[in-house]
Amino acid sequence: MKKTSVLLTSNKLNIQDCYDFVQDASCGGIAVFIGAVRNSTENKTVTLLDFSSYEPMALKEIQKIADTALEKFSITKIAIHHAVGELKIGDIPVIIAVSSAHRKAAFEACEYAIDTLKKTVPIWKKEHFENGEVWVNSHP
Amino acid sequence: MEIQVLFFGITADLVGKNSIILLVEKKTTIKQLKYDLTKEYSSLKNINDFAIAVNEDYAEDNLMLKKGDIVAIIPPVSGG
Numbered sequence: 001m002k003k004t005s006v007l008l009t010s011n012k013l014n015i016q017d018c019y020d021f022v023q024d025a026s027c028g029g030i031a032v033f034i035g036a037v038r039n040s041t042e043n044k045t046v047t048l049l050d051f052s053s054y055e056p057m058a059l060k061e062i063q064k065i066a067d068t069a070l071e072k073f074s075i076t077k078i079a080i081h082h083a084v085g086e087l088k089i090g091d092i093p094v095i096i097a098v099s100s101a102h103r104k105a106a107f108e109a110c111e112y113a114i115d116t117l118k119k120t121v122p123i124w125k126k127e128h129f130e131n132g133e134v135w136v137n138s139h140p
Numbered sequence: 141m142e143i144q145v146l147f148f149g150i151t152a153d154l155v156g157k158n159s160i161i162l163l164v165e166k167k168t169t170i171k172q173l174k175y176d177l178t179k180e181y182s183s184l185k186n187i188n189d190f191a192i193a194v195n196e197d198y199a200e201d202n203l204m205l206k207k208g209d210i211v212a213i214i215p216p217v218s219g220g
Contacts, residue, residue, distance in 0.1 A: 057196040123219030124149035135150035136218035
């Protein structure tokens with residue numbers, strides 16, 4: 001039985017796919033984290049976000065997170081899907097779904113996965129504003 | 141010996157390229173490579189520190205490069 005589903009895609013992410021993958025008869029809980037493109041940052045109006053990646057390495061790093069989450073927490077399955085390309089306000093750049101027998105492990109694994117993804121996976125976003133653009137986190 | 145260097149995110153914009161072939165001495169370490177790259181491309185000093193990956197894995201400063209390695213310059217990531 002496959003316990004992890006990782007995806008990096010320029011297509012629209014599908015919440016149902018993540019749910020369907022992790023859903024299991026042995027599980028009493030499913031935690032889902034959905035990232036969303038916010039309309040402002042530091043009081044500046046965001047028009048769109050452009051995500052790029054180092055694809056082969058990003059997939060390896062996402063797989064590592066999924067594998068580590070399975071070792072570290074009492075969970076059954078985990079899906080980590082990330083989008084690349086141009087995303088508009090309200091679009092979904094990331095979905096993490098985790099199933100477990102009891103809810104605590106699912107919540108903890110979900111938080112671990114998104115926190116680690118934001119630190120280690122080689123994906124970058126450029127924020128576009130009405131009058132310019134900036135690479136997030138890149139300037140001192 | 142030749143290695144390939146890939147630039148991502150803001151570093152691709154700063155350097156103006158996505159990829160270069162670089163000639164380095166045998167036994168060049170990651171630390172030395174970082175020094176050489178910032179010397180060659182001084183605009184790389186304008187950003188927060190960057191990490192280096194060799195053949196798709198994060199590399200420590202003391203790792204020695206081998207012929208044909210694919211090195212990636214990883215500026216601070218911002219996925220999610």
